[in-house]
Amino acid sequence: MLIFGLVAATPVVYLLLFAWIEDHWLPRDELALLVTNLVVGGLLVIGWLLVWRDVVPWTRARRFWTGASVIGTVALAFPVGYAIDAVVGDEELAVVLAGLSWFVIWVVTVSLVWAETPVERARRLVRTRPHAIRCLKCRYNLTGLREARCPECGSAFTLDEIVATARPVEDEWG
Numbered sequence: 001m002l003i004f005g006l007v008a009a010t011p012v013v014y015l016l017l018f019a020w021i022e023d024h025w026l027p028r029d030e031l032a033l034l035v036t037n038l039v040v041g042g043l044l045v046i047g048w049l050l051v052w053r054d055v056v057p058w059t060r061a062r063r064f065w066t067g068a069s070v071i072g073t074v075a076l077a078f079p080v081g082y083a084i085d086a087v088v089g090d091e092e093l094a095v096v097l098a099g100l101s102w103f104v105i106w107v108v109t110v111s112l113v114w115a116e117t118p119v120e121r122a123r124r125l126v127r128t129r130p131h132a133i134r135c136l137k138c139r140y141n142l143t144g145l146r147e148a149r150c151p152e153c154g155s156a157f158t159l160d161e162i163v164a165t166a167r168p169v170e171d172e173w174g
């Protein structure tokens with residue numbers, strides 16, 4: 001499973017990257033940790049998108065809010081880090097914990113952004129589990145209509161009558 005590999009590899013990548021940045025670039029631990037957070041966070045966002053992109057019902061609004069969720073939660077992580085530092089009095093630990101809490105907050109936020117609405121769910125079910133919605137009088141296929149009136153013979157039904165008599169397509173031909 002790609003997602004478990006992603007989560008399992010993250011601490012290893014985090015430590016290796018931190019050690020390299022601290023040795024070659026930023027000798028101050030809290031700055032090296034901050035840069036490591038940003039790089040590993042970026043990789044996690046990309047990995048998360050690759051894992052879930054096929055099941056997310058993408059719309060323009062969801063694309064926008066997915067981007068906004070990254071920017072918003074990263075901005076939130078800074079005051080969270082300062083608050084943790086104020087409590088524990090350890091800048092390096094505060095940066096690490098802020099990074100961890102950012103990931104949890106972002107995953108929850110983006111899950112809410114990506115959740116399908118009841119209408120999207122109904123449309124997906126119609127696509128994947130089509131039911132034979134047929135006129136009770138002339139058997140005309142009523143799938144996709146927005147009213148419970150048969151366009152073929154003009155008979156009108158209540159929604160509950162149609163739902164009660166609908167059968168899965170495989171039963172119809174079986």
Ligand SMILES: [Zn+2]
Pocket residue numbers: 135136137138139140150151152153154155
């Ligand atoms: Zn009919």
